[in-house]
Amino acid sequence: DGGITQSPKYLFRKEGQNVTLSCEQNLNHDAMYWYRQDPGQGLRLIYYSQIVNDFQKGDIAEGYSVSREKKESFPLTVTSAQKNPTAFYLCASSSQQGDTEAFFGQGTRLTVV
Amino acid sequence: QQQVKQSPQSLIVQKGGISIINCAYENTAFDYFPWYQQFPGKGPALLIAIRPDVSEKKEGRFTISFNKSAKQFSLHIMDSQPGDSATYFCAARTGNQFYFGTGTSLTVIP
Numbered sequence: 001d002g003g004i005t006q007s008p009k010y011l012f013r014k015e016g017q018n019v020t021l022s023c024e025q026n027l028n029h030d031a032m033y034w035y036r037q038d039p040g041q042g043l044r045l046i047y048y049s050q051i052v053n054d055f056q057k058g059d060i061a062e063g064y065s066v067s068r069e070k071k072e073s074f075p076l077t078v079t080s081a082q083k084n085p086t087a088f089y090l091c092a093s094s095s096q097q098g099d100t101e102a103f104f105g106q107g108t109r110l111t112v113v
Numbered sequence: 114q115q116q117v118k119q120s121p122q123s124l125i126v127q128k129g130g131i132s133i134i135n136c137a138y139e140n141t142a143f144d145y146f147p148w149y150q151q152f153p154g155k156g157p158a159l160l161i162a163i164r165p166d167v168s169e170k171k172e173g174r175f176t177i178s179f180n181k182s183a184k185q186f187s188l189h190i191m192d193s194q195p196g197d198s199a200t201y202f203c204a205a206r207t208g209n210q211f212y213f214g215t216g217t218s219l220t221v222i223p
Contacts, residue, residue, distance in 0.1 A: 006156075031209045033211070040122070040216075042216045043202065048210070090156055090157070092211075100145075101204075101206075102147075102204075
């Protein structure tokens with residue numbers, strides 16, 4: 001099946017630790033995105049990438065880092081510099097051709113313990 | 114600054130009623146307007162989408178109305194069902210950038 005796979009579904013982190021969230025897509029999409037979702041705040045863009053080895057900061061990039069070494073993969077690292085990392089994280093991808101929307105993964109819920 | 118403004122934040126509708134969610138934007142570079150439905154703990158899924166050169170698009174019980182001059186668009190859910198209870202997001206695209214509304218939590222009462 002074509003789609004976007006995020007893992008793990010649930011992740012617990014101790015304060016001061018870095019954690020990496022996985023996002024893989026087999027839709028052959030060039031563009032990939034990471035969003036953070038908090039209650040009542042909708043979706044806020046963390047980072048996005050339009051091609052391999054290139055990515056840009058979104059609205060709330062501080063405390064996060066990404067890489068795009070392969071077209072299929074766009075992992076997000078939540079660093080210890082992120083002061084309030086507990087949230088629901090969504091990865092998405094889209095084609096750059098024609099009328100197309102963003103396709104989302106099922107999300108990773110990160111909790112700091 | 115919120116590029117896409119969505120209202121209401123929450124909505125309660127009786128079964129069989131019409132649910133209406135509104136969105137507004139300012140950026141005339143937006144060229145595609147999808148709506149997403151999200152259930153708790155899941156990722157958003159595309160519901161229906163429209164281009165700005167079309168004033169209305171209908172798919173089953175879901176209709177998008179688009180007013181280009183007013184820079185407004187809305188989602189109408191006809192014959193609302195309890196299974197429609199979810200959070201709905203409008204979005205707007207320019208290039209490869211998507212901008213999302215803050216979401217509307219819809220509850221359909223049996």
